[in-house]
Amino acid sequence: MTAKINLRAVSKAFPARGGRESVLALDGLELDIGAGEFTVVVGPSGCGKSTLLDLLGGLDRPTSGEILLDGAPVTGPGLDRGIVFQQYALLPWRTAAGNVEFGLEATGTPRRERAALAREHLELVGLGGFEDRHPHELSGGMRQRVAIARSLAYDPGVLLMDEPFAALDAQTRESLQDELLRIWERTGKTIVFITHGIDEAVYLGGRVAVLTSRPGRIKDVVPVELGEARAAHADLRSSPEFALHRRQVWQLLHEEVDRAQELEREAVAR
Numbered sequence: 068m069t070a071k072i073n074l075r076a077v078s079k080a081f082p083a084r085g086g087r088e089s090v091l092a093l094d095g096l097e098l099d100i101g102a103g104e105f106t107v108v109v110g111p112s113g114c115g116k117s118t119l120l121d122l123l124g125g126l127d128r129p130t131s132g133e134i135l136l137d138g139a140p141v142t143g144p145g146l147d148r149g150i151v152f153q154q155y156a157l158l159p160w161r162t163a164a165g166n167v168e169f170g171l172e173a174t175g176t177p178r179r180e181r182a183a184l185a186r187e188h189l190e191l192v193g194l195g196g197f198e199d200r201h202p203h204e205l206s207g208g209m210r211q212r213v214a215i216a217r218s219l220a221y222d223p224g225v226l227l228m229d230e231p232f233a234a235l236d237a238q239t240r241e242s243l244q245d246e247l248l249r250i251w252e253r254t255g256k257t258i259v260f261i262t263h264g265i266d267e268a269v270y271l272g273g274r275v276a277v278l279t280s281r282p283g284r285i286k287d288v289v290p291v292e293l294g295e296a297r298a299a300h301a302d303l304r305s306s307p308e309f310a311l312h313r314r315q316v317w318q319l320l321h322e323e324v325d326r327a328q329e330l331e332r333e334a335v336a337r
């Protein structure tokens with residue numbers, strides 16, 4: 068598989084400021100992500116997951132090391148990467164279609180084509196017929212679908228997702244997970260997805276990268292092979308294959324969660 072993204076000894080430190088100590092958030096991350104791969108990153112609270120996503124998105128720069136996208140260093144944000152955050156970040160005064168078109172305006176796409184692309188991508192995320200609704204007229208899950216459609220409409224090769232379903236109720240989250248897998252299969256995007264949830268990681272990921280507690284390092288990368296189980300079980304989450312992968316990721320993660328909690332307690336005591 069051709070590598071789409073290479074992390075080469077990526078470290079990120081935030082300098083001391085306003086009486087606060089400097090923080091080493093990420094320390095020497097090495098990871099190659101193949102084109103079209105669905106990679107999930109899990110790790111305890113504060114281990115640098117969002118920092119990693121910001122670096123991939125070009126919203127911030129590593130302190131040392133480099134991130135390559137298609138072999139070239141990432142130096143800033145670009146239309147080759149779409150980002151979906153936990154909060155919808157939709158423009159409240161624009162309709163669903165208007166929000167999807169917003170991302171396309173920066174690309175100089177002609178108006179008629181923008182409208183067609185917005186319709187097509189709202190359809191893709193299951194929102195056909197909701198083009199003219201404003202965000203306040205949509206449920207949380209629907210708003211997040213709009214955010215996904217907006218990120219896909221300008222056809223980035225890479226989709227970066229930072230806990231995009233964390234604020235949703237369990238049923239909505241599960242249906243959006245299925246939707247995302249369907250979209251991934253259909254579009255062949257390279258996806259990097261950050262989550263706290265082990266079940267979500269195992270359900271979605273082709274590989275799950277587990278980060279250590281701060282400073283974040285890659286503790287292990289677990290390949291998830293559920294292709295056959297997905298076909299064989301109507302309820303994949305209750306299958307023994309799923310349980311096996313879940314346990315594997317849990318074992319790697321729980322030590323790190325304990326350590327992260329200890330670090331937090333020490334910080335409060337200081």
Ligand SMILES: Nc1ncnc2c1ncn2[C@@H]1O[C@H](COP(=O)(O)OP(=O)(O)OP(=O)(O)O)[C@@H](O)[C@H]1O
Pocket residue numbers: 081082090091092110111112113114115116117118119281
């Ligand atoms: N701009 C910043 N300035 C200083 N420190 C920061 C900054 N951004 C993040 N940090 C620190 O870097 C560490 C990693 O933060 P980050 O938000 O990436 O972790 P996370 O794994 O996404 O956490 P969570 O799971 O709780 O969202 C934390 O200790 C955080 O306080």
